[in-house]
Amino acid sequence: MKRSIALLSLLGLMFFCSACGGSGKTGPDEDPTPVSDEDSSRSDGDETDDEDYDDIPAGSIFGAPRLNPSGNIPLSASISMKAEGVARVSVAVKDIDPDKSDFVREYETGEDAENYEIPILGLFAGTKNEVVLKAYDAEGEEIEERLVKIKTAELPKDFPKITMSGKIESGWTLVNWLRTPRSRTEMNGIAVDEYGRVRWFTDLFSPVCFPIVISGDTFYCGGGENETHIDHYDFMGYPLDTVDVSPLGYKKVHHEVTFTSDGNYLVGVDKAGSDYIEDHIIEINASDGSLRGSWNLNDTFPDVADLFMDMMMTSPEIPGQTNNPIHHNAIFYDPSDDTLIVSSQTAGIAKITHKKYLKWYLAPHLFGLIDDADKDGKSDSFTEKYDPDNMLTWVGDYYQTVDGKTTAGEKYVNERAPINGIPYEVYSPFEFRYAEFFLTPLDKNGNEITDIDVVNGFAATDDFAWPFRGHNPTILKNGNLMMFDNGLARNFGFPPISQNHYSRVVEYKIVPDKDGYGGTIQQIWEYKLESDPMWYAMSLIVSSALELENGNRLVTSGSIGSSFIPEMFRSQYADGPVGAFVVEVDPADNSEKNRLTFDRYIDDEFPVNEFSIYRSYRFQISARVRK
Numbered sequence: 001m002k003r004s005i006a007l008l009s010l011l012g013l014m015f016f017c018s019a020c021g022g023s024g025k026t027g028p029d030e031d032p033t034p035v036s037d038e039d040s041s042r043s044d045g046d047e048t049d050d051e052d053y054d055d056i057p058a059g060s061i062f063g064a065p066r067l068n069p070s071g072n073i074p075l076s077a078s079i080s081m082k083a084e085g086v087a088r089v090s091v092a093v094k095d096i097d098p099d100k101s102d103f104v105r106e107y108e109t110g111e112d113a114e115n116y117e118i119p120i121l122g123l124f125a126g127t128k129n130e131v132v133l134k135a136y137d138a139e140g141e142e143i144e145e146r147l148v149k150i151k152t153a154e155l156p157k158d159f160p161k162i163t164m165s166g167k168i169e170s171g172w173t174l175v176n177w178l179r180t181p182r183s184r185t186e187m188n189g190i191a192v193d194e195y196g197r198v199r200w201f202t203d204l205f206s207p208v209c210f211p212i213v214i215s216g217d218t219f220y221c222g223g224g225e226n227e228t229h230i231d232h233y234d235f236m237g238y239p240l241d242t243v244d245v246s247p248l249g250y251k252k253v254h255h256e257v258t259f260t261s262d263g264n265y266l267v268g269v270d271k272a273g274s275d276y277i278e279d280h281i282i283e284i285n286a287s288d289g290s291l292r293g294s295w296n297l298n299d300t301f302p303d304v305a306d307l308f309m310d311m312m313m314t315s316p317e318i319p320g321q322t323n324n325p326i327h328h329n330a331i332f333y334d335p336s337d338d339t340l341i342v343s344s345q346t347a348g349i350a351k352i353t354h355k356k357y358l359k360w361y362l363a364p365h366l367f368g369l370i371d372d373a374d375k376d377g378k379s380d381s382f383t384e385k386y387d388p389d390n391m392l393t394w395v396g397d398y399y400q401t402v403d404g405k406t407t408a409g410e411k412y413v414n415e416r417a418p419i420n421g422i423p424y425e426v427y428s429p430f431e432f433r434y435a436e437f438f439l440t441p442l443d444k445n446g447n448e449i450t451d452i453d454v455v456n457g458f459a460a461t462d463d464f465a466w467p468f469r470g471h472n473p474t475i476l477k478n479g480n481l482m483m484f485d486n487g488l489a490r491n492f493g494f495p496p497i498s499q500n501h502y503s504r505v506v507e508y509k510i511v512p513d514k515d516g517y518g519g520t521i522q523q524i525w526e527y528k529l530e531s532d533p534m535w536y537a538m539s540l541i542v543s544s545a546l547e548l549e550n551g552n553r554l555v556t557s558g559s560i561g562s563s564f565i566p567e568m569f570r571s572q573y574a575d576g577p578v579g580a581f582v583v584e585v586d587p588a589d590n591s592e593k594n595r596l597t598f599d600r601y602i603d604d605e606f607p608v609n610e611f612s613i614y615r616s617y618r619f620q621i622s623a624r625v626r627k
Contacts, residue, residue: 057146060144060146061081061082061084061086061135061143061144062079062080062081062118062133062135062144062146062148063079063080063081064079064080064148065077065078065079065120065131065148065150066078066079067150067151067152068237069117069236070236070237070238071203071205071237072202072203072204072205072233072237072238073121073200073201073202073203073235073236073237074125074152074153074201074203075121075122075123075124075125075152075198075199075200075201076119076120076121076123076200076235076236076237076623077120077123077131077150078117078118078119078120078236078626079117079118079120079133079148080115080116080117080118081109081115081116081117081118081133081135082114082115083109083110083111083112083113083114083115083116084111084114085111085137085143086109086111086116086135086136086137086143087108087109087110087136087137087138088106088107088108088109088135088136088140089106089107089109089116089118089133089134089135089136089625090104090105090106090132090133090134090136091104091105091106091107091118091119091120091131091132091133092104092131092132092133092134093120093121093122093123093124093129093130093131094129094130094131094132096124096127097195100195102132103121103122103193103199105119105121105122105622105623107119107623107625108625109625112627113627115627116625116626116627117625117626117627118133118625119235119236119623119624119625119626120150121199121200121235121236121621121622121623122193122199122200122621123150123152123199124152124197124199125152125153125154125155125198126152126153126154126155127151127152128149128150128151129149129150129151129152130147130148130149131147131148131149131150132145132146132147133145133146133147133148134146155198155201156179157601157606158179158180158600158601158606159177159188159190159198159201159601160177160190160579160580160598160599160600160601160612161598161599161601162192162196162197162198162596162597162598162599163196163596163597163599164195164196164594164595164596164597165592165594165595166584166592166593166594166595167194167593167594168194168195168584168593168594169194169550170548170549170550170552170554170584170618171194171618171619171620172191172192172193172194172199172200172618172619172620172621173191173192173582173596173616173617173618174189174190174191174212174214174616174617174618174619175189175190175191175192175556175580175582175598175613175614175615175616175617176188176189176190176209176210176211176212176613176614176615177189177190177201177598177612177613178609178610178611178612178613178614179609180600180601180605180606180607180609181609186207186208187207187208187209187210187224187614188201188202188203188209189201189202189209189212189219189221190202191619191621192596196596199621200235200621202221202237204221204231204233204237206221206223206224206227206229206231208221208222208223208224208227209221209222209224210222210223210224210254210255210614211255211256211257211614211615212615213257213258214617214619215259217234217235217622217623217624218232218233218234218235218240219232219233219235220232220233220257221233222253222254222255222256222257222267222268223252223253224252224253224254226252227252227253228244228245228246228250228251228252228253229242229243229244229245229253230242230243230245230253230257230265230267234623234624235621235622235623236623236624236626238626243265243284243289244289245267245269245282245284246272247289248282248284248290248291249271249272249291250269250270250271250272250280250282251269251270251271251272252269252270252277252278253267253268253269254268254269254270254278255268255278255328255329255330256268256328256329256330256331258331258332258333259286259333260283260333260335260338261333261335261338262286263286264283264284264285264286264292265282265283265284265286266281266282266283266331266333266340267281267282267283267284268280268281268328268329268331269281269282271296275316275319275323276298276316276323276324276325277319277320277323277324278324278326278327278328278329279296279297279298279324279325279326279328280294280295280296280297280328281294281295281297281328281331281340281342282294282295293354295340295342295352295356296420297326297328297342297344298326298418298419298420299356299418299419299420299423300342300350300352300356300358300418301325301326301344301347301348301350301418301419302347302367302368302416302417302418302419302434303325303347303377303378303419304325304346304347304367304416305325305346305382305394306370306378306379306381306382306395306396306398307366307367307395307396307398307492308346308394308395308489308492308496309391309394309395309489309494309495309496310391310394310488310489310496311325311346311394312388312394313378313382313383313386313388313394325346325347325419326344326345326346326347326419327344327345327346328342328343328344328345329343329344329345329471329472330342330343330471330472330473331343332473332474332475334351334475336475336479338353338354339351339352339353339354339359340352340353341473341475341481343470343471343472343473343483345469345470345471345541346469347363347367348361348362348363348364348367348467348470349361349362349363349467349470349473349481349483350362350437355425356423356425357425357427358423358432358437358517359437359512359516359517360437360438360439360510360512360517360518360519361434361437361438361439361518362439362467362481362508362510362521363438363457363466364455364456364457364458364466364492365434365435365438365455365456365457366398366408366412366456366457366458366492367416367434367457368415368416368433368434368435368438369398369408369412369413369414369415369416369456370396370412370414370415370416371396371397371398371409371411371412371413371414372414372416373414375414377417377419377421379396379397379398380396380411381396381397381398381409381411382394382395382396396409396412397409397411397412398411398412398492399458399492405453405459407452407453407456407458408452408456408458415433415434415435416434417432427517430517436517436518437517437518438518439510439518439519439520439521440518440519440520440521441454441455441464441466441520441521441522442464442520442521442522443461443463443464443522444463444464444522444523446522448520449461449464457491457492458491458492459491460491463523464522464523465485465490465506465523465526467483467485467506468485468486468487468488468489468490468491469486469487469488469489469540469541470483470484470485470486471483471484471486471541471542471543471544472484472543472544472545472546472615474545474546474547476507476547477547477551479509480507480508480509480510480524481507481508481509481510482505482506482507482508482545482547482553483505483506483545484503484505484539484543484544484545484555484556485503485504485505485506486503486538486539486540486541486543487501487502487503487504487538488501488540488541490502497535497538497540497565497569498535499533499534499535499572500533500534500535501534501535501538502528502529502530502534502535502537502538503528503529503537503538503539503543503557504526504527504528504529505526505527505529505545505553505555505585506523506525506526506527507523507524507525507526507587508521508522508523508524509521509522509524525587527553527555527585527587527590529555529557535573535576536560536561536576536577537557537560537581538557538560539557539558539559539560539580539611540559540562540564540565541558541559541562541564541610541611542558542559542611542613542614542615543556543557543558543559543613543614543615544556544558544614544615544616546615546616546617546618548584548618551586551587552584552585552586552587552593553584553585553587554582554583554584554585554616554617554618555582555583555584555585556580556581556582556613556615556616557580557581558580558611558612558613558614558615558616559580559610559611559612559613560576560577560578560579560580560581560612561573561576561577561578561579561600561608562578562608562609562610562611562612563607563608563609563610564610564611577597577599578599578600578602578608578612579597579598579599579600579612580597580598580611580612580613581595581596581597581598582595582596582598582613582616583595583596584618598612598613600612
């Protein structure tokens, strides 16, 4: 195995945890430092002080406003209203910039209750907000107009500084922001308006909203590291329902909550009692919370720790580092054939059925080979020389240079199997081997790429490259697959990160083989996250790419300058950005329509964190009238 001694010397001091956020955690194990009164944003839903709004006029149908009535959304308020004769209510939060339009929402009411609680969303932080309410009867005649003033607290100190360029016409942007653990062990949902201003955020009793998923005028939160539930809220923060996975034999809702076409939950979880993490998916019946199906991803994905310098040998000995060989991070439900597209942060992307059959496997073909003459499922060269204290031993002898070209080592000729071994299912008319499921790469003209180094993942062409350590695969309206390709250890490179490393978003056209297993893959489009140097835009972990209604793509680079950059590389990173950005891209010409940059606040109290934003969404915020 021939490598540069200089690079290896550098790598001897490096440590990259293969998991996003170490063990998928969003904070330390110890209790967080309590939030000081000046940083706390929680509210008990008290009425605002008399001086903050006009006296209630005699005979008014509106009462006094209450700030944060649910206790969960600090930039929300509500106001009571007598229902008699009212059919519709308009709520306008006046903009603090006189050149910008007010934020207006309208709500239908009725007379099936004596009083209603009218929601007020989109308040500005640290401001005495002016809100105009108008009530109308069934004929559209105005019954009453009322101005109220609602004072809000400043944003927490460790919230991001947000700057914006371009013009956003596709709605507000919702992100889940990882707070600095010394502030509060929390991942907040934060929504910013079309001008990049924070107008909504969560402050939930269960602090880790990971992931956060929008569903109409409601949202779902996974419980994170130490929670077993999925919580459902409206955007005012009122709980709607909750689903607990612990009675089903699972724990730690993480990374993904999504839904089948019939409304069932698909959830990334851990198996209770297992020493290993982030390797199971379950389907929960929405009607009664029962278990409809489960997938043990150890039956699908291989252990590829021997292929990456930042991955230690798999074992339960170091929780969060060595017990996470799959690190499942995404599910996309494909209604066209009732299958799941499942992403592993380490081992690629697989399409699997409800009966747990593998349909295709998107990964460099080297993932299917190993030097395992003794057939114990582990690389012989890896285990022979492995020293957990010496990162230089954390790879097998797969990497060699012959006539100036990098190729697989001569010992990497054995078939690699899933972690749990060859599945018991019979894949007629063949026995399980990854070569049957790998996708054959095609060039831009549709011709098969035969260069073995490209096929195996050691090299790329101008029009095709495999993804490395990716996130968030989705199916586009055109049927193609798009994903965020983080690029950590791209092409099995050493070191796994440098100033020239980059992340990208990539779109592939996948055509399944006629027998239903394997197929072809053609790169249709890519968007490289450009910067100077490139790693200033690179995201080692997390991140997302989604298709908007207008056909543009919303790209999130969520861990720029994170704590995963080793201290010895900080001098090279210099004053590079720390935080995240969200950019809307037109795929027709890769032009940037708008960009939101989220810069972290950093000082001795609030140090660099492991990442900043997990995913982002564009949406239209709305609420529900309560009786």
